[in-house]
Amino acid sequence: MPNIREIRERIASIQQILKITNAMYLISSSKLKKARTALDSTEPYFYKLQETIENVLEHTPHTRQLFFDRRSDIPDEKRKKGYIVITADKGLCGSYNHNILKYTEQTLAEAPDIDNCYLFVIGQVGRMYFQRRMNSGGNAAVDGEFLYTTQNPTLYRAKEIAERVIAKFEQHELDEVYVLYTDMINSNLQETRTVRLLPFERRHFGKAPDGTMKKLPKAAFLPSPEKVMEYLIPNYAKGIIYGAMVEAFCCEQQSRMTAMDAATNSAKEMIHDLSLMYNRARQAAITQEITEVCGGAASLNK
Amino acid sequence: MAKTFYLEIIATDRVFFKGDVEHLVITAIDGLLGILPGHEPLVTSLPTGELKYMIDGEWHYAAISEGFIQIMPDRAVILADSCELPEEIDIKRAEEARERAEEQMRQKQSIREYYETQAALNRAMNRLKISQKHFK
Structure with missing residues (x-):
């Protein structure tokens, strides 16, 4: 028979946690609403940007532009790869962080040489995770000065990040740059995804409507392809990073809301079960006391 | 047509x-x-x-x-x-942004900061110009 006091204490502690999870649920649902509107207004830009750039690259004439330099003289295992990973600032959001971290680990494992992988982590949880990993002998280096939050993404922050990464690319500290983030497909479905940021690849051939490959016509660039690209690519990088941040932030709030809702529900269930148990124990104790009193009285009457 | x-x-x-x-x-x-x-x-x-x-x-x-x-x-x-749109521009905000940028331009800045302030000033001036030109 469980102790009555023990049960009462457990119920009290679950109630405390219930209050917290419920509050977090409310907070994340209101944040989600905001993040959702931001996502809805940014998504057209984000997708159109990728589509247009793809289209522009099909029509780009040969340039000596730095951002198109694939540096093919560097062998595969010597290439320095940079990964911008977007995680959450705190936990308690279900499998959101776990998924993106696992995905990053996978990507790193697939890289030809893990020693040449550099991580730029946005968000506390991911930074802590990879820094701990690095300190305990893991080999992907984390940029310790890369400190950005995932809360309320702004264009300004995205611009700073883009500038930093592009500067590193220009100084040959990085040869390839990718963005790893969580994409919101719909409110129940999220997917971890990689987008390549640099270098750019020019395509010479495209698929014609009839399915054959044909040489693409070249578009004019004003004043010159180099000048336009010099301007366009930082802009593109900024747009992509901003879009990815908005997507990821929305996913985070969504997962947190779902996780906290589930936690609140299971806390309620536990309280229900425990109070049943508590009442039973209480009844048993009373019954026992009555039997004891009756027994005592009966033995006196003898 | x-x-x-x-x-x-x-x-x-x-x-x-x-x-x-x-x-x-x-x-x-x-x-x-x-x-x-x-x-x-x-x-x-x-x-x-x-x-x-x-x-x-x-x-x-x-x-x-x-x-x-x-x-x-x-x-x-x-x-x-x-x-x-010209009528959407918040003149007060643009005015403030311009003043802030002008103030920053007077300070000693790194080259990067200088370019950033210059861009900010540009944006503010552009907003003011367009709203004055087309929206009275």
């Missing part, structure tokens, strides 16, 4: 405009650029500046900050950081 082409103006925070226009004038890096239907394929970047497009013989104006345009004979796409 005049010949038209399909124009899309998409800013980071919203879809600003989608529809058929007869004539588009943008500020490119080295000056104004007019685009009519049937323009040759062209890609160029847009600094902070003014933009106008004609629908049914009537000009519409907008303030645009940093982006690029892709032109095809029958359509054009503008992707920009922000795009506003």
Whole structure:
């Protein structure tokens, strides 16, 4: 028979946690609403940007532009790869962080040489995770000065990040740059995804409507392809990073809301079960006391 | 009915405009650029500046900050950081931004900071100019 006091204490502690999870649920649902509107207004830009750039690259004439330099003289295992990973600032959001971290680990494992992988982590949880990993002998280096939050993404922050990464690319500290983030497909479905940021690849051939490959016509660039690209690519990088941040932030709030809702529900269930148990124990104790009193009285009457 | 082409103006925070226009004038890096239907394929970047497009013989104006345009004979796409109608511009905010930027310009800054402030000042001046010009 469980102790009555023990049960009462457990119920009290679950109630405390219930209050917290419920509050977090409310907070994340209101944040989600905001993040959702931001996502809805940014998504057209984000997708159109990728589509247009793809289209522009099909029509780009040969340039000596730095951002198109694939540096093919560097062998595969010597290439320095940079990964911008977007995680959450705190936990308690279900499998959101776990998924993106696992995905990053996978990507790193697939890289030809893990020693040449550099991580730029946005968000506390991911930074802590990879820094701990690095300190305990893991080999992907984390940029310790890369400190950005995932809360309320702004264009300004995205611009700073883009500038930093592009500067590193220009100084040959990085040869390839990718963005790893969580994409919101719909409110129940999220997917971890990689987008390549640099270098750019020019395509010479495209698929014609009839399915054959044909040489693409070249578009004019004003004043010159180099000048336009010099301007366009930082802009593109900024747009992509901003879009990815908005997507990821929305996913985070969504997962947190779902996780906290589930936690609140299971806390309620536990309280229900425990109070049943508590009442039973209480009844048993009373019954026992009555039997004891009756027994005592009966033995006196003898 | 005049010949038209399909124009899309998409800013980071919203879809600003989608529809058929007869004539588009943008500020490119080295000056104004007019685009009519049937323009040759062209890609160029847009600094902070003014933009106008004609629908049914009537000009519409907008303030645009940093982006690029892709032109095809029958359509054009503008992707920009922000795009506003003259009447949407918050003059007070732009005024404050200008003062802040001017104040920062007087301080000693690194080259990067200097460029950033310069860009901010540019945006503020552009907003003020366009709102004064077209919205009284």
